[in-house]
Amino acid sequence: MSWVFLTDTRVYKLKKPVRHAFLDFSTIAKRRFFCGEELRLNRRLAAKTYRQVTPLCRNASGGFVLGGEGRAIDWLVEMNRLPQTDMLDERIRTDNVTKHEIGKVAELLADFYSKLEPEITNGDVYLRQLVKEQRINRAILLRHEFGLVDIASDTLDMVDNLLQRSRPWIEARVASGAIVEGHGDLRPEHVCLAEPPQIIDCLEFNRSMRIVDPYDEINCLGMECDILGMPWIRPRLNHALDNRFPYRPDTGLLALYGGYRALLRARLCIAHLLERPVRHAGKWRPLAIRYIQQAERECLSSRSPGDRILKNVSGGA
Incomplete structure (x- = not known):
């Protein structure tokens, strides 16, 4: 239901544009809403982990950037990366x-x-x-x-x-x-x-x-x-x-x-x-x-x- 991208210190979760009987991520608006819900709900038990909802933008040169200026084409949940061990x-x-x-x-x-x-x-x-x-x-x-x-x-x-x-x-x-x-x-x-x-x-x-x-x-x-x-x-x-x-x-x-x-x-x-x-x-x-x-x-x-x-x-x- 999502793609998860890992860096050394951060995790970015991008919801797939899918629809099932139990969920609907089919539009950008719905994916943004559920990113907000994921942040709100998870801060109840992991406030130090869940940072923010971050826009994925297309900038003036046609490239993609997280946050910053440009047109938001999707949204991601940004988290601190936890140690797997x-x-x-x-x-x-x-x-x-x-x-x-x-x-x-x-x-x-x-x-x-x-x-x-x-x-x-x-x-x-x-x-x-x-x-x-x-x-x-x-x-x-x-x-x-x-x-x-x-x-x-x-x-x-x-x-x-x-x-x-x-x-x-x-x-x-x-x-x-x-x-x-x-x-x-x-x-x-x-x-x-x-x-x-x-x-x-x-x-x-x-x-x-x-x-x-x-x-x-x-x-x-x-x-x-x-x-x-x-x-x-x-x-x-x-x-x-x-x-x-x-x-x-x-x-x-x-x-x-x-x-x-x-x-x-x-x-x-x-x-x-x-x-x-x-x-x-x-x-x-x-x-x-x-x-x-x-x-x-x-x-x-x-x-x-x-x-x-x-x-x-x-x-x-």
């Missing part, structure tokens, strides 16, 4: 993450979520988004050309069942103000263990994808850390939320969140095989299978999936 996924791979560093990330996120306005009026967007995306998960993962039917069918059924049983409790969380406008794409590769921590690449192009339960989003980040080999990170992230919010989801609802997110990641992996040309063709199916297997583990993490979804939510049983 300090990104969380890279630190996990090199076994170089401390409890203190994760504690600072957890506190940053907990403070962020606790200050957001509840999405009570628009909170039902969250449930509709879960249902819609799970339907797409099923449609993509069960396409016969991917050879995942035998691998994915039972897990898709488990997530469907958990989602159906969890609807009343998700609705109760919406009514109690637990749903907020969060990050939308919280993954280890978007977390920099700098001083202070910087959390980048908030999903700017579709607000409905940012309407989340904080426990869903932070649990997903923890799950990705599990997959990379550091399972101790997830409980520390969740515990930071426990200190700010009056109640947390039961293991059943967390099982739904984890299973759903893992299947979504599996789908996004396998969808690369629908691109033309396909890049890194041998990578995507094994990675999708890994996420499907993780989704099964997430679903089975509750002893009675769907029966003990949420005990202490307002209006719950």
Whole structure:
């Protein structure tokens, strides 16, 4: 969806003139607007990284220049370049993450979520988004050309069942103000263990994808850390939320969140095989299978999936 240009100290992100069901960058005006949204949203968690929206101009001699005088023909987001060696996924791979560093990330996120306005009026967007995306998960993962039917069918059924049983409790969380406008794409590769921590690449192009339960989003980040080999990170992230919010989801609802997110990641992996040309063709199916297997583990993490979804939510049983 974007081209990213790197210098020694800066990053410039130029949005491609594309339109999909979930985003529209088809005009210069829309690309300028979403550059502004990317700057605004990401400054919430990475103020030291996101600098400005910069015009790409054509000057009098017909050349191109960033900023300066001339006719603006497009717009870019300008950022400070973060050290790749300090990104969380890279630190996990090199076994170089401390409890203190994760504690600072957890506190940053907990403070962020606790200050957001509840999405009570628009909170039902969250449930509709879960249902819609799970339907797409099923449609993509069960396409016969991917050879995942035998691998994915039972897990898709488990997530469907958990989602159906969890609807009343998700609705109760919406009514109690637990749903907020969060990050939308919280993954280890978007977390920099700098001083202070910087959390980048908030999903700017579709607000409905940012309407989340904080426990869903932070649990997903923890799950990705599990997959990379550091399972101790997830409980520390969740515990930071426990200190700010009056109640947390039961293991059943967390099982739904984890299973759903893992299947979504599996789908996004396998969808690369629908691109033309396909890049890194041998990578995507094994990675999708890994996420499907993780989704099964997430679903089975509750002893009675769907029966003990949420005990202490307002209006719950």
